[in-house]
Amino acid sequence: MPAMNDWLRDDLLGKENDLCTALTSANPAPAVLKLCAPDAALMFPNMDIISPEDQEAFHDAMQPPFHRFDDYQVEDMRAHFIGLMGGVVTYKIKASRGKEKYRATASSTWNQGADGEWLLVAHSETPL
Numbered sequence: 702m703p704a705m706n707d708w709l710r711d712d713l714l715g716k717e718n719d720l721c722t723a724l725t726s727a728n729p730a731p732a733v734l735k736l737c738a739p740d741a742a743l744m745f746p747n748m749d750i751i752s753p754e755d756q757e758a759f760h761d762a763m764q765p766p767f768h769r770f771d772d773y774q775v776e777d778m779r780a781h782f783i784g785l786m787g788g789v790v791t792y793k794i795k796a797s798r799g800k801e802k803y804r805a806t807a808s809s810t811w812n813q814g815a816d817g818e819w820l821l822v823a824h825s826e827t828p829l
Contacts, residue, residue: 716811717778725796730760733821748762
C-alpha cells in the first residue's frame with residue numbers, strides 16, 4: 702500500500718499537469734479558472750499579476766495565443782508539501798513557437814480544501 706505522501710504527491714502533480722495543459726491550450730482562461738482559488742495570483746514574464754478576482758482582466762490577459770507553443774516540455778517536476786493541506790510544485794519549462802524559444806523555471810502553490818480538491822493559490826514563471 703502506498704504511503705499517504707505518495708498519493709498526495711501523485712494527486713498534486715496531476716493537478717500541476719492539468720494546469721500546464723490548460724495554460725498551453727488554444728483557449729486557456731476557462732480551464733485555468735476552474736483550477737484556481739478565487740483570489741489566486743498568476744505571475745508570468747512581462748505581464749501584470751492576474752487573478753480570477755477580476756474575471757474580465759483575467760480573460761483579457763489569457764487571450765490566445767497566450768502561452769501557445771508548438772513544443773512544450775516540463776522537466777524535473779517536484780512536489781513539496783506544506784503539511785497535508787498545502788503544497789508547492791517546482792519545475793523547468795522548455796518550449797518553442799516557431800523559432801522563438803522559451804525557457805523558464807516555474808512554481809505553483811496549491812491548497813487542498815476540506816472536500817479534498819486542490820486549488821491553485823499562486824503560479825509564477827521566471828525566464829532563464
